[in-house]
Amino acid sequence: MTKADEMPPAAAEPRAGGAGGRWAALVVLCVSLLIVTLDNTILNVALPTLVRELGATTTQLQWIVDAYALAFAGLMLVAGSSADRFGRRRVFTGGLVVFGAASAWAAYSGSVGMLVAARAGMGVGAAMMMPATLSIITDVFRDPGERRRAIGVWAATSGLGIAIGPVAGGLLLEHFWWGSVFWVNIPFAVAGVLSARVLVPESRNPAALRPDPMGSVLSIAGLGLLLWAIIEAPVHGWTSAVVLTAGGAGLAVLVCFALWERASSHPMLNLGFFRERRFSVATSSVALAMFGLFGALFVLTQYLQFSLGYTALATGVRVLPVAGLLAVIAPLSPVLVRVAGTKAVVTAGLVAVAGGLWQLSGADVRSTYGDVVGGMLLLGLGAGLVVPAALDSLMGTLPPGDTGVGSATNGVSVQMGGALGVAIVGSLLSTRYQDRMRPPLAPYRLPREVSDSVLGSLGGALGLAERVGGTSGRLLAQLARSAFVSGMGLGLTVGAAVTAGGAVLALAALPSRPSPDRSERDAPHDRSEQDAPHDRSERDG
Template sequence: MADVRESLPTAAAPAPRGRGAGRRWTALVVLCVSLLMVTLDNTILNVALPTLVRELGATTTQLQWIVDAYALVFAGVMLVSGRSADRFGRRRVFITGLAVFGSASTWAAYSGSVGMLIAARAAMGLGASMMMPATLSIITDVFREPVERRRAIGVWAAASGLGIAIGPVAGGLLLEHFWWGSVFWVNLPFAAAGLVCAPLLVPESRNPAPLRLDPVGSLLSILALGLLLWGVIEAPVRGWTSPLALGAISGGLLALACFVLWERRSDHPMLNLDFFRERRFSVATAAVSLAMFGLFGALFVLTQFLQFDLGYSALQTGLRMVPVAGLLALVAPLSPVLVRWAGSKAAVGSGLLAISGGLWQVAAAGGGATYPKVLPGFLLLGLGAGLVVPAALDSLMGTLPPGDTGVGSATNGVSVQLGGALGVAVIGSLLTTRYQGRMRPPLAPYHLPAGVSDTVLGSLGGALGLAARVGGGTGRLLAGLARSAFGSGMVLGLGVGAVVAAAGAALVLLALPARPRRPLSGPEPADPANPADPAGPSGPAGENGIRE
């Protein structure tokens, strides 16, 4: 395959003016509102995790699966969805994803068990995997001029941050007045509005010369991600040296190696690995993944810390998470300004350093710290994520030829979800391992029945629930022991997250180019069968080669 830089267009396409320019921004509103639904769901669920412990008896490991089932399918299928969007139409795939996401949200709301909820979350991940790359590829295709594209991506990232900001408060309000399933019902108005507005306001586009689909690559990518996450999440329960855990992790790495070999040999790869030869693409992808590792892992731990350790209600927890997401939403639109002034390296590197500093600050405060003591760390997390995401996205998407924006934006989505899933898996597993390691020795002399022991060791919420039922001095002793063990695990997990984010910052500062080497936007290539028609043989082209 030729180096990706050889296929980059060298001249920017003129931006449409007048009514066409207005329609681009209208389409952006529809796409961003739908994206807000996806990100809203993530943070609403984080606030609801302690409720799921109480209502469904979920253990910490099961909570990890409730979060990561969504991320696993999201990341595993997104490259297929991105390639399908380029081939069959980006708007068509986006609308299909909306319908799947809305239906799966209804299923999740009425799940009667942890297993059913995990399955419903996986189905939601399928819908989200179709929506996310389509939104970003449509935006990249519609906004061809680099400055406008940066602004549009900044708005897109701000919508994502707004969803994160609204989610904790909305989840807290719903849980104060309704049952836990109501946190999924909030998706339905957004899905319905998107299904009505998208066919009317969002232009259709596709790659006029798409590659064939790659089912072998798709299966290998899903197998690799699934085995790796299963091994990391289950290792604290089964033992890090157990044959099952080691076998799953080894199998995941083997499947990943097979995926790389297959994609290099295939004449129609799902992911063009030549893209990664361009450092602006590969380093930006890694930076997003490492940033989300710290952010998602922190959110998983901190919502439990605020409710179980500090005793806040779901609504109080939601309000105290607002500084993280609110600052993210505020900073994200300003990140492109920093990119224009100082370059991508400065914006992405400083963002990762802020995330690392935030994780270190919360970890240094330790378990049992008061909210004011951890607030500076919360603010640094929001600041860092707001800087990293838009700047890395602009670097990544600005490297791609227009015909590959679907799979390119899917690559970004995979980096987000894979980083987040690994953050929840690794930080959550370190928390569980330390928690159980601190709890087992003091409990060993009491020879607790297996069911009681599983409850205490399964989660901090389970231990506190049992302590409340026992009462008296014994109950207080158990609660204090459980909180201390959880705090120790939190310090370990967040400390590792800080190291990962700091390593990402070092990578960016050493390897990410500050500026593109040449203009990176241009008109979409003409269909080989009809070079005069930029929309291809399937229909007349609108402005910028986009079929209405």
């Protein structure tokens, strides 16, 4: 007999009684989710500040961003199964505590290495939170129509976090030190923990399999080695032995991970999910949309500040159209799915992302904000269409007892898509930037430290140009900006090609119309501890 079975029906667990209780629980979940998405875009606006304050190179900026995504993606599947087994609210609130503590650590980091470690800690907390929010929503909103609306609100919250993050980050950076962009998470975390205890019902799957720590270790190791090879390639050379060895080892470890999961009696990732075309293609579509969006945001915030000369706040305001349009379109995506079908909406969204990346790749040193805003709007439109439509398709394939692991699988695709976008677009930018900068600088035989700073980032080159001043300083600044824009164009062009390939995949393989939800076909396996008899009859009705 499980503890859930021993618990009396009228135990003092909070109940999401009726529609009001369900939507109140959704508000708590979404406000807590806000800090996860808020942090991504706040950090993007702060990247140039980290170059100036901590001397971070482009490669180090990639690690600051991707350390979070790597921990997030590597632990999310284990966190999802743990939430199903030990209690979704319990894991969710634990994640809030970890996220808040790691945010305080990040705020007072004194070096790039310390900040990377703190960002990884934030990723651990986010991994505990994200799958729990979706599985709680899926458990509380049993009616398919209500669930679609709830998921639309959830997706819109993500868009809202992206929307307000750049402006909030700009405001904080204008008035406080750079660590304030992390400190702002703490009040949200505290409020989320206190509210969840009152408003969010506890639920679990008593039949859930035990966690799979070996699978988690293999996934983190494989993804970490692969990301290291991509991010460090501009430093060591794309064909260097260390990069090829790390990349090959990462792929080999990921193969071992797949074999382990296939043989395990309690896999954290059920590979059988991917036999369902609706699940596998939807997961890939979300990953590719995030690949384009986060890869573009990584370079655009630097372009707007370093190349066009905007302040952090002005940059936040100018990034707002991307996130604002995403937030507006996301709730409309499920409506469009009912009218046009999943295939049409997801394909159109990926085409829009690819078109936005292509338009942005044409920017040069003479471009203005007006020349790039159209591409930014296409990015927001495309992501807003893809994520809710693909997510509803994905979640509809899962039985209720597997929603934690299934939603975690979606979260992994989001984080790894974004991490690969930052890694690949950023590394292509760095490679082109260094290739353009090295030959003109070679005759000057700069000291190693100065050369590393100039070649490491556009911010480092502009800092030296300002110190040198005069004609030499202006020429160095022009050369660096030209090299950066050229590298940005290369990275975004490759991103556009990858995302366009995703659109072709969605058009060819994604079902036009969703089949009946698995949750409607199968008997429920979940047991919600708060379900009183009248709650069950309401759901059944």
